[in-house]
Amino acid sequence: IHILSRVHERCLSTSLPAAQSFRKWYQQLWTTERTNLPPYDHFTQVGDPVLRGHAADVPTDYVKSKEVSEIVEQMVKVLRKYNCVGIAAPQIGISLRIIAMEFKQSIQKELPEATYKARRxxxxxxxxxxxxxLSVTNYTKHKHPEGCMSVRGYSAEVERYEAVKLSGLNQEGLPTELELSGWNARIAQHEMDHLDGKLYIDHMDTSTFICTCWETVNTKSGRVEIPFYK
Structure with a gap:
């Protein structure tokens, strides 16, 4: 067995133990001797245990806390830094049930019109x-290519429901609901999976799994790097 196949254990858990107070747990993230601490400025990658755990609910009393606000702020920062459309807290190393989504109109200019319309x-x-x-409001399924910044450099076709409804709390701690369809419903399902320790590779059509830069690998005789930073 190659040494890299060993399980790498964290010296500090980023999951919230039931018996531990939220604030004490959060403060421990900053008092460890680790050199790089969550919430990260990058996306965690498949293999990191935080991506396979069931994220904990944010305690109601802390929804509007400084700690949670800092986590959300960092999530949005990373989301926009990497020009993505969705992010979940485990993707920056924090095992809490928080997601953020944003699909900018400018993305339309980056895609063929036919693709933009076909994916709704x-x-x-x-x-x-x-x-x-999340609750499903339209059980019709559609299969489209899907990628993930936590499985960097790869994609595959995944079936997702046509329409869903999200309910939860906003940053002010107020109950909120949102109905989504088409690609935005796909984003919501993808991010909700992250909160339950699932990745798109668990649902994918394995025959469509590809390295997104395979052509460049051939053109440049393998001299290609997949960046995990920006």
């Missing part, structure tokens, strides 16, 4: 849900 893509302003719940 529409603008979605920045939306944050704390302790979200």
């Amino acid at each position: 893509m529409t603008e979605l302003p920045l939306t944050v849900f704390i302790n979200p719940q």
